[in-house]
Amino acid sequence: MALSLNDIRLLFERYGELAYSGEPVTQLEHALQSGALAEAEGAADELIAAAFLHDLGHLLNPQGETPTARGIDDLHQYFALPFLRPVLPDAVLEPIRLHVDAKRCMCAIDETYFGQLSADSVRSLELQGGIFSKEEAKAFLRKPYAEDALRLRKWDDRAKEQNRATPGIDHYLDVVERAMRKHGKT
């Protein structure tokens, strides 16, 4: 079962207006802002696509308002992967898969990072297994695409701004399509 470009569009059309847990943006706005921040830093298409799609798992498996407040970790970083794997390369999938562990790693290696997290991110951090030990952080950093996952994480944390102007969904679907084409996956 693979998601087509049109399926991705429909998911955002149907569920994109859901609030992004505890933040002043919708899921669609969060995705668009993540993509825009990646693009502004000159990231490759694959990583811009990853930034745009990183929380697609929330749309495939909606858990209602602020599930972390009810002690639920929705494992959203894994949810979209089986549906995207037939159509997109690891350069897109791995940063998505690792974006939660990237937060656990950043907390371990950057003393200022934890203090910048939003209340919901702190709550979910505990449910997701908490801050990595130094050893766990080192092991994480050795993984392929760890650097991309850390970059994505920083955009993710900033992509929660009310009424921020970004390109629309078509722009990012085009980026996803280029990533699919380039890897012969359409």
Ligand SMILES: [Fe+2]
């Ligand atoms: Fe996420």
Ligand SMILES: [Fe+2]
């Ligand atoms: Fe996110």
